[in-house]
Amino acid sequence: MSILTRFGLDKTFSHGVHPPEYKSLTEHRPIRRLPFADEMIIPLSQHTGAPARPIVREGQEVVRSEPIAEPGGFVSVPMHAPATGRITRIALARDVRGGMSPALFLQLYPGEGQEILYGAPVDVDGMSNPEIVKAVQRTGVVGLGGAAFPTHVKLAVPEGKTIDTVIVNGCECEPYLTTDHRLMVEHPEDVYEGIRVVQRAYQAARVVVGIENNKPDAVDAMRLAKPDGEPIEVESIETKYPQGAEKMLIKSLLDREVPSGGLPMDVGAAVFNVATLAQIGELLPMQRGLIERVITVTGPAVGNPGNYLVALGTPIRFILEQCRYRGEDASVVILGGPMMGVTVPSLDIPITKGVTSILVLDKAEVQKRNRAEYPCIRCGSCLDACPMHLNPSRLGQLARKREFDTMANAFNLMDCFECGSCSYVCPSNIPLVQRFRVAKSIIRERKAAS
Numbered sequence: 001m002s003i004l005t006r007f008g009l010d011k012t013f014s015h016g017v018h019p020p021e022y023k024s025l026t027e028h029r030p031i032r033r034l035p036f037a038d039e040m041i042i043p044l045s046q047h048t049g050a051p052a053r054p055i056v057r058e059g060q061e062v063v064r065s066e067p068i069a070e071p072g073g074f075v076s077v078p079m080h081a082p083a084t085g086r087i088t089r090i091a092l093a094r095d096v097r098g099g100m101s102p103a104l105f106l107q108l109y110p111g112e113g114q115e116i117l118y119g120a121p122v123d124v125d126g127m128s129n130p131e132i133v134k135a136v137q138r139t140g141v142v143g144l145g146g147a148a149f150p151t152h153v154k155l156a157v158p159e160g161k162t163i164d165t166v167i168v169n170g171c172e173c174e175p176y177l178t179t180d181h182r183l184m185v186e187h188p189e190d191v192y193e194g195i196r197v198v199q200r201a202y203q204a205a206r207v208v209v210g211i212e213n214n215k216p217d218a219v220d221a222m223r224l225a226k227p228d229g230e231p232i233e234v235e236s237i238e239t240k241y242p243q244g245a246e247k248m249l250i251k252s253l254l255d256r257e258v259p260s261g262g263l264p265m266d267v268g269a270a271v272f273n274v275a276t277l278a279q280i281g282e283l284l285p286m287q288r289g290l291i292e293r294v295i296t297v298t299g300p301a302v303g304n305p306g307n308y309l310v311a312l313g314t315p316i317r318f319i320l321e322q323c324r325y326r327g328e329d330a331s332v333v334i335l336g337g338p339m340m341g342v343t344v345p346s347l348d349i350p351i352t353k354g355v356t357s358i359l360v361l362d363k364a365e366v367q368k369r370n371r372a373e374y375p376c377i378r379c380g381s382c383l384d385a386c387p388m389h390l391n392p393s394r395l396g397q398l399a400r401k402r403e404f405d406t407m408a409n410a411f412n413l414m415d416c417f418e419c420g421s422c423s424y425v426c427p428s429n430i431p432l433v434q435r436f437r438v439a440k441s442i443i444r445e446r447k448a449a450s
């Protein structure tokens with residue numbers, strides 16, 4: 001532990017909250033591979049941007065890692081077969097929002113060895129920026145911290161912009177989640193291979209790895225594996241939610257402010273989650289596609305919580321059965337963490353690229369979250385919590401009156417990135433972030449229709 005950490009002087013941003021971490025359930029559990037389910041469901045839209053287009057037909061045999069859908073445009077990625085088997089259907093499947101979306105259904109062959117036969121080595125060091133952008137798109141990698149934004153799009157820097165610093169996000173600030181932690185402890189070399197690719201793509205002069213100070217073993221592992229002579233710093237920063245949000249991390253590590261409505265590239269920075277980099281580092285040198293990821297399966301109603309490597313497309317129900325899920329105790333199943341995650345409408349939906357965790361809360365936990373709502377007492381706690389320095393109390397009042405234009409134009413609603421800190425601290429239990437989500441989607445719909 002550094003002197004700065006000991007005296008609570010690690011770098012940070014202003015405001016934010018300190019929810020209980022609940023990470024001890026899984027933080028020391030090494031990553032283990034789960035078996036394959038008999039049937040996988042691969043949604044064609046599991047990333048930001050245009051859905052992928054199938055390039056296989058019903059009844060076709062596919063081998064593990066073979067491309068099965070092509071990108072639907074530049075802001076889109078291909079899909080690869082997560083296992084060897086037969087495409088049985090191309091049809092609508094239940095999605096995480098409760099609707100139906102097009103998906104490929106893959107039936108596995110019993111007893112299949114599931115060897116990866118696809119891929120060929122490529123010389124990353126000889127690649128130009130456009131070649132890296134194309135190669136990363138072919139891997140199908142998207143932001144694995146939850147955003148699912150296609151990574152190659154981030155690497156294609158527009159004319160007139162320069163990225164001087166790459167930030168590596170090892171914060172994992174949501175309670176319960178420990179996949180990034182375990183990846184840094186167990187596979188730091190894959191993260192550094194990914195760093196090498198993105199640093200080369202940008203020709204960035206500097207790389208800063210930011211890790212919250214509640215993961216000292218990850219800080220040590222990343223420092224130990226750091227390649228000699230590279231301009232890479234590994235920083236231990238304050239454990240505070242939402243430290244892992246892009247704008248907060250840029251402020252904490254570089255003391256730069258992304259302008260309202262702006263992007264990290266506007267201040268010369270690009271932020272990548274460690275899991276995304278580890279996948280680029282593993283897949284790109286062999287020209288392979290993204291077919292699996294590490295997720296944390298945890299919560300009071302899971303008998304065997306841990307960090308598991310699962311094939312994309314595996315149904316949640318199958319994973320929970322493998323982890324001794326106590327269905328009779330469980331009350332709610334969330335994909336992601338308790339602050340920003342979404343409650344699943346069905347256990348038959350599959351794990352997709354952006355899913356970081358399955359969190360199963362029991363009835364006692366849910367009762368704590370479902371408290372009665374009271375009127376605002378103007379205590380100001382939400383203003384003190386908001387990392388974007390917004391006025392959640394006023395925004396909440398405007399949301400009730402459906403004054404969406406005022407929320408956006410006079411109170412910068414669109415700068416809200418839905419971290420949930422305001423709802424977390426509100427003594428009146430006002431579901432502020434839920435109201436902001438609804439308001440933002442209505443504003444977007446209106447804009448699209450005009």
Ligand code: SF4
Nearest residue numbers: 386416418419420422
């Ligand atoms: S949800 Fe939005 S308004 Fe609330 S604290 Fe987070 S950024 Fe601020």
Ligand code: SF4
Nearest residue numbers: 376377379380382426
């Ligand atoms: S925290 Fe809740 S009660 Fe306090 S000012 Fe904000 S909205 Fe009102």
